Amino acid sequence: TQLLEQSPQFLSIQEGENLTVYCNSSSVFSSLQWYRQEPGEGPVLLVTVVTGGEVKKLKRLTFQFGDARKDSSLHITAAQPGDTGLYLCAGTSGGYQKVTFGIGTKLQVIP
Amino acid sequence: GAGVSQSPSNKVTEKGKDVELRCDPISGHTALYWYRQSLGQGLEFLIYFQGNSAPDKSGLPSDRFSAERTGGSVSTLTIQRTQQEDSAVYLCASSLVASGAAELFFGEGSRLTVL
Numbered sequence: 001t002q003l004l005e006q007s008p009q010f011l012s013i014q015e016g017e018n019l020t021v022y023c024n025s026s027s028v029f030s031s032l033q034w035y036r037q038e039p040g041e042g043p044v045l046l047v048t049v050v051t052g053g054e055v056k057k058l059k060r061l062t063f064q065f066g067d068a069r070k071d072s073s074l075h076i077t078a079a080q081p082g083d084t085g086l087y088l089c090a091g092t093s094g095g096y097q098k099v100t101f102g103i104g105t106k107l108q109v110i111p
Numbered sequence: 112g113a114g115v116s117q118s119p120s121n122k123v124t125e126k127g128k129d130v131e132l133r134c135d136p137i138s139g140h141t142a143l144y145w146y147r148q149s150l151g152q153g154l155e156f157l158i159y160f161q162g163n164s165a166p167d168k169s170g171l172p173s174d175r176f177s178a179e180r181t182g183g184s185v186s187t188l189t190i191q192r193t194q195q196e197d198s199a200v201y202l203c204a205s206s207l208v209a210s211g212a213a214e215l216f217f218g219e220g221s222r223l224t225v226l
Contacts, residue, residue: 006153031212042115042202042217043154050212088153092213098167099144099213103153 003027004091004102012108016078021105023089024071030092032065032072037086037104079109113137115218117203123224124193132188132221136205143186144206144215145178149199157201160186161208193225 005024013019023032031050035043047056049065049072056063060083062075072089089102116135124130136143145157156170160180171177175194180186190197200222204215 033212033214035215040219042204042219043215044217045214048212048214090154090215098156098159099215100156101146101154 004089004100006087006089006102006105008105009103010106012110013079015081015109015111018075018077019079019107020073020075021087021107022071022073023102025091026070027091027093028069030069032069032092033090033099034063034072034074035088035090035101037088038084043086043088076107079107081109081111083107084109115203115205115216117201117218117221119221120219121222121224123226125226126195127192129189129191130193130223132190132201132203132223134186134188134203134205134218136184136186136203137216138184140205140207140216141183142206142208142213143180144204145186145188146202146204147199148202148220154202157188190223193223195225198223198225 007022033048034046037043047063052067052069054065060077064073086104086106088104090099092099118133143160146154148154158165158178159167162183163180175191178188200220202217202220204217206213206215
């Protein structure tokens with residue numbers, strides 16, 4: 001069983017602060033995605049990383065895929081209340097594209 | 112359709128009854144996934160379809176759970192003799208199978224409550 005561990009599981013910060021959430025596994029993934037989920041809705045894809053060491057930026061969000069393709073991080077600069085939500089990492093492996101999700105990081109940004 | 116559609120959005124049932132949950136994927140998406148999300152938990156993989164076949168059924172919790180997909184499109188997840196521990200949000204997602212990555216597009220989920 002391939003597991004993705006996320007930390008922290010809960011994070012409450014003030015608007016304007018920076019934060020980093022982590023996604024770790026003992027398994028190698030061919031690609032890794034980050035999703036954000038709001039209450040009552042399905043997760044929405046933020047980014048996909050496929051190359052070890054890859055860094056992608058999406059406005060105030062920076063995503064990094066570890067060199068060994070076993071871990072990833074999401075860094076948010078100057079967090080806004082609109083960033084509040086559940087952040088999920090998901091890894092893809094296997095010939096049939098099985099996608100495994102982490103338990104998620106619940107972020108609350110306080111105005 | 113424009114997105115993944117799931118029905119019903121909410122279902123309340125009594126213990127022991129059967130339920131069917133439906134998923135209409137994005138047109139043209141060949142891959143379809145079912146996940147279960149319990150309160151405060153991440154997404155638990157249930158089953159994956161490539162076309163009408165299911166290469167991986169390993170996540171189905173018990174033989175009370177089954178799923179089928181017809182015409183490479185609509186999928187139905189059936190839970191027989193529901194139990195209280197089946198209460199959860201059942202999420203469906205579809206994707207275009209691309210090499211190196213599977214980007215999933217989710218529906219809003221079907222919330223199942225078993226009394």
